[in-house]
Amino acid sequence: MNSIETLIPKIGVVTDIRQDTPDVKTFRVVSPEGGKLFEHMPGQCAMLSVPGVGEGMFSITSSPTNKEFMEFSIKKCGCLTGWLHAMDVGQQITVRGPYGNHFPVETELKGRDLLFIAGGIGLAPLRSVINYVRDKRENYGSIQVIYGSRSKDDLVDYQEILDEWMNDPGVEVDLTIDNPQEGWDGHVGFVPNYVKELAPSTDKTVLVCGPPIMIKFTLAGLKELGFTDTQVYTTMELRMKCAVGKCGRCNIGNKYVCKDGPVFRFDELGELPDEY
């Protein structure tokens, strides 16, 4: 049986910090002896902390197929994230996890054509799945990624998208930004509208993550196109402290986002009170 030794974290060393956007950095974390702190599945999260500052739940953005390190893409938006953004390579932090369920990559998603829809930092949890299915290409059908951000500069993982995903013959990437910008000759417009314009096949299984307002309009658009709740997955974020379903903070209805989520199918979400 597991035990809540899980509240006692491990030490992680930050070995690389990449400035993705003006307010998003991606941190590479390994154990002090080198190598990953633990194995995870795509969509799972970990509690990162800076002792004395606080602890917070972040999705693990690297794929489990990466055997050397874990990565976390973190937007600077509060006290802990501000501290994380201010640190230098070599800094130790604490890590505990992995927590929560994961995208059903080995079951429901297997053999399916996959459509990923992300907005802004919402790409972080989906990147783990995208790179997982790219590494296990033979197990999945087509892969389409629709990703948008406020501006070109706010696209997270832009270099990886350009260098790897767009050069991967099995992956279609459709990028969009909210407003026209010098040096951008791609699509301009909000993600939900772009999804409707692209009108992806309703055979696809959809994984969506982004700001709540984007998710809301995207889901409405998908339904107009003929998608049903049972083919759309998302990953949720609520305040968490314990990460093991006991502190009560992320409780919605009879579910705890930390342990019953963060991944939910929209038909499951529909059964919960609208409190997220």
Place this chain on the structure above:
Amino acid sequence: MLKIAIDSLGELFGKIASAQTLYIPADRPDGEAEYRKYEPGMKLTGRLNTVRSAKDFFFPQTESLVDFKVEGKNIEVIDPRKECEDFVVFGVRACDARSFTILDKVFLADPVDSYYKNRRDHGTIVTMACTRPAETCFCGTFGIDATAPEGDAACFSDGESIFFKANNDKGQRFIDSISSLLEEGDTAKLDEVQSKTREILKKLPLAALSTENFGGDKLNEYFNSDKWGELSESCLGCGTCTFVCPTCQCYDIKDFDTGHGIKRFRCWDSCMYSDFTKMAHGNPRLTQLERFRQRFMHKLVYFPKNNDGEFGCVGCGRCLSKCPISMNIVKVMKALEEK
């Protein structure tokens, strides 16, 4: 049944306390009762129950989880946990005894909370049957028999003697450890006291309160009820109900810099507080209505849905007597039931 004369309770407490730490409900200077570590001469309270519930013994209001030493870029993680010493809590009422099985469903569910389990393993609960229940009592609503409490061992008073009954092996070991002070006694008067108490329980003002209209399948029926506005209107969000509640277990985790190290501790928190769910991107429960609703929906719908119909309330009545605006779970249940 083994018994001891009430006059000899001091001797009994002395014997228990010589072997392990003993806590008993005792009078406070303000006339209310609280659990205190037994010292020679201390008397068992005459009050029905303590202001604070007995959950503190297993889930204290604050406790250290982990310590850190930070030097430059390096962190040392220090596990502060120690094996708990054996202790006895004497005089727990039936309502509070049931609260432990409810807390167990949270803290002993996988992954087990080792801090809680450590105390649970080392604590012996000796309950005391009620003889004079209060008007705020409604434990019967939740299937609790105040005259036959759970716990490891149960005590029953007939006014002259205290009788002992083991409810499990731990309770039997406790009774064995004090058997030199006990004698076999006749329970005729005790049976009389018990049936009298049962009659009182039947006539309590809240005796008719029922859970039949509550449970895991009532989400849609009650979540959008138009009663929540009126019910929560005067709620101050003070959290008193959650702090005196024997089954409320929401907690916070925070760090404290002692000047020579960082202590990460947990402390009780309340879903009634405005920043309980507040995060950088917003707050899913912005109004007191939503926070108030969460507390009662959790106890009456969400918790039973996850725990085979068990409710998150034991009818101890503490929230009835302590809420500064006189709002409580009984009023909520009655209002929701009205069609």
